[in-house]
Amino acid sequence: MIERISVLAGRGRRSEADAVPCLEFRMGDVVSIVGQTGSGKTTLINDIEMFAAGDTPSGRRVLIDGEPAPAAFRDDPACNPVAMITQHTTFLSDLPVGDFLHAHARIRKATPEEMATAVARTLDFANELTGEPIAPASRMTELSGGQVRALLIADATVICHTPIILLDEVENAGIHRGRTLALLRQHRKIFIFVTHDPNITLLSDYRIVMKEGRIAALLPTDEIERSLRPAVTGLDDMMSRLRDQLRCGQRVRPSDLDALRPAQLRSFRE
Amino acid sequence: MKLVICAGPATTGKTSVLRHVIKKLLERGHRPAFLKLDIQFAEEDELITREFAIPTRKVYSGELCPDHCLVIVLKDSMVWGQKTGSDVLLVETAGLCLRCSPYVEDGLGVIVLEATSGMNLPLKVGPMLTLADVAVVTKVDRVSQAEREVFRARIQDVAPAVRIREANALYGIGLGPLVDTILATPDIGDTTLLRGSPPAGSCTICTGAREIGQTSHFGRAKTFDNGLTYEGAR
Structure with a gap:
C-alpha cells in the first residue's frame, strides 16, 4: 500500500526552480492546485500521472514512498496507482448505466455479489453528488454534464482501486462541491484537485500555487481560513440554490440571499 | 538495423x-x-x-x-x-x-x-x-x-x-x-517472414471481377450465413 508520493523540484518556463524542493502528498490528503490559466497546473499533474523521472519538460521527479516509481507503474497500466479525470474526460459508451458499471466492476471484482455491491455503491455515491438522480437504466449518453462528472468521480473512487485520484477542473458542471469533499474524505486516498473553485480550495488540506510553470508556494489551509469554510460553503450553496430556482422558473427574493449575512462576515474581519 | x-x-x-x-x-x-x-x-x-x-x-x-x-x-x-x-x-x-x-x-x-x-x-x-x-x-x-x-x-x-x-x-x-x-529489438537479418498469413488470397474482386453475387466468384468465398466456401475456377 502506498503511503506517500513526493515531487522533487523541477523548473518552470523561465527555468526558475520550483519553490518547494520536495512536495509530499500523504494518503488521505485532499489537495488543490491553483494558479491562473497557463500557470502549469496541468503540467504538474501530468508529471504525477506519468511518474516523471526527470524526463518531462519540467524536469521534476516523482517518488513513491521515497523511491523512484517501480517500472511496473509505467510499464503495466493495470498496476498504475493513478486515476485521472480531466475536463476532456467523458464516457463514450452508449450502454445503460447499470450495464456499463457492471462491465467495469467485472474486471475488478471476483464474485457477482461483490460486483452488484460495487455498482450500487457507485450509483449511491454519484447520486449524492448531483441533484439529478441517475437511474441504472438511463443510457450513458443521455446523462447531463453534472451527472457525467458525478459518475466519473464515483466510479474512480469506488470501483477503481487506484490510491491516487487526479481531478482536473471537474467542478464546473453541476456537482455539489461541499458534499463531494466530505464524501471523498471517507475514502483513504490522495485526492488532487486542479481547481479555480474557492470552496474546493478552502476545503482542501493545503494548496499548491503555480506561477509561470513553476511551483510558487505551498500554503496549508490555516486556522482563519478553516474558520471561514462554513461561510464560503454557505455562499456556494446559496449560488447553487439560486441556479436551481432560476432553472425551475421561480422568482428570486432578498431572503434567498440570506447566506450573505454581512454581520457575520464583519465579525470575521475583527 | x-x-x-x-x-x-x-x-x-x-x-x-x-x-x-x-x-x-x-x-x-x-x-x-x-x-x-x-x-x-x-x-x-x-x-x-x-x-x-x-x-x-x-x-x-x-x-x-x-x-x-x-x-x-x-x-x-x-x-x-x-x-x-x-x-x-x-x-x-x-x-x-x-x-x-x-x-x-x-x-x-x-x-x-x-x-x-x-x-x-x-x-x-x-x-x-x-x-x-x-x-x-x-x-x-x-x-x-x-x-x-x-x-x-x-x-x-x-x-x-x-x-x-x-x-x-x-x-x-x-x-x-x-x-x-x-x-x-535485435537487428533484422537478410531474410524474414511474415508473422501470420494475410487474409485468404486470390480474391476475384481484388483481381478485377465486378459482378456481384457468390456465383460470380471463385476461390475462398463467404456466404450470406457466415459460412466459408471454396469454389474452383469457373
Missing part, C-alpha cells in the same frame, strides 16, 4: 507516436529512417524530413491492398534504409484493414489504438493486435477511467502477450518505454 512496423486504424495517432519516437531516438544519438505507406496520398514523409532532416520515403499502393503492397516492397525498403546509414527503420502502414498484420518475425510490431474508439475495439481488431509486440493506446485522457480500464483488460483478453503502453501522443508522454523496447 532494427525494423519497426507500426500499424493501426486511421487517425489513431500513428504519426504522432512515431514523431516522438524519432525525436527520442535522435536525442539518444540514433539514426532513424522513416517509410510511409499509403494508398494515394501522404505527406508524413515530407513533414518528418522538414522537422528532423532524416531519410524518408513513401510508397503508394494504388490498386493494391496497402498491406500486401508493404509485404512486396519491404525487402527493398530495408536495403534502402541500410544504404542511408540508418540504424532504425520505422515503417508506418496505411492502417485500413483490421484483418491484416504486416509484422515480420525479426522486427518489432507496434499497433496504435485510440482509447476513444470504444471499449469493444480490442475485440474487433484481430491479427493486427494479436500478432503485435506492443499496443500503444492513445487519447487516454479523453475517456473515463472505467473505459480505459475495460479497454486495457480487453486487449489483454485477446492478446495476453502484448505489452500495453498508454500514451498522450500529443505531448509524447508515456512513450519513453516504447523507445527502450525498440532499442532492445
Whole structure:
C-alpha cells in the first residue's frame, strides 16, 4: 500500500526552480492546485500521472514512498496507482448505466455479489453528488454534464482501486462541491484537485500555487481560513440554490440571499 | 538495423507516436529512417524530413491492398534504409484493414489504438493486435477511467502477450518505454517472414471481377450465413 508520493523540484518556463524542493502528498490528503490559466497546473499533474523521472519538460521527479516509481507503474497500466479525470474526460459508451458499471466492476471484482455491491455503491455515491438522480437504466449518453462528472468521480473512487485520484477542473458542471469533499474524505486516498473553485480550495488540506510553470508556494489551509469554510460553503450553496430556482422558473427574493449575512462576515474581519 | 512496423486504424495517432519516437531516438544519438505507406496520398514523409532532416520515403499502393503492397516492397525498403546509414527503420502502414498484420518475425510490431474508439475495439481488431509486440493506446485522457480500464483488460483478453503502453501522443508522454523496447529489438537479418498469413488470397474482386453475387466468384468465398466456401475456377 502506498503511503506517500513526493515531487522533487523541477523548473518552470523561465527555468526558475520550483519553490518547494520536495512536495509530499500523504494518503488521505485532499489537495488543490491553483494558479491562473497557463500557470502549469496541468503540467504538474501530468508529471504525477506519468511518474516523471526527470524526463518531462519540467524536469521534476516523482517518488513513491521515497523511491523512484517501480517500472511496473509505467510499464503495466493495470498496476498504475493513478486515476485521472480531466475536463476532456467523458464516457463514450452508449450502454445503460447499470450495464456499463457492471462491465467495469467485472474486471475488478471476483464474485457477482461483490460486483452488484460495487455498482450500487457507485450509483449511491454519484447520486449524492448531483441533484439529478441517475437511474441504472438511463443510457450513458443521455446523462447531463453534472451527472457525467458525478459518475466519473464515483466510479474512480469506488470501483477503481487506484490510491491516487487526479481531478482536473471537474467542478464546473453541476456537482455539489461541499458534499463531494466530505464524501471523498471517507475514502483513504490522495485526492488532487486542479481547481479555480474557492470552496474546493478552502476545503482542501493545503494548496499548491503555480506561477509561470513553476511551483510558487505551498500554503496549508490555516486556522482563519478553516474558520471561514462554513461561510464560503454557505455562499456556494446559496449560488447553487439560486441556479436551481432560476432553472425551475421561480422568482428570486432578498431572503434567498440570506447566506450573505454581512454581520457575520464583519465579525470575521475583527 | 532494427525494423519497426507500426500499424493501426486511421487517425489513431500513428504519426504522432512515431514523431516522438524519432525525436527520442535522435536525442539518444540514433539514426532513424522513416517509410510511409499509403494508398494515394501522404505527406508524413515530407513533414518528418522538414522537422528532423532524416531519410524518408513513401510508397503508394494504388490498386493494391496497402498491406500486401508493404509485404512486396519491404525487402527493398530495408536495403534502402541500410544504404542511408540508418540504424532504425520505422515503417508506418496505411492502417485500413483490421484483418491484416504486416509484422515480420525479426522486427518489432507496434499497433496504435485510440482509447476513444470504444471499449469493444480490442475485440474487433484481430491479427493486427494479436500478432503485435506492443499496443500503444492513445487519447487516454479523453475517456473515463472505467473505459480505459475495460479497454486495457480487453486487449489483454485477446492478446495476453502484448505489452500495453498508454500514451498522450500529443505531448509524447508515456512513450519513453516504447523507445527502450525498440532499442532492445535485435537487428533484422537478410531474410524474414511474415508473422501470420494475410487474409485468404486470390480474391476475384481484388483481381478485377465486378459482378456481384457468390456465383460470380471463385476461390475462398463467404456466404450470406457466415459460412466459408471454396469454389474452383469457373
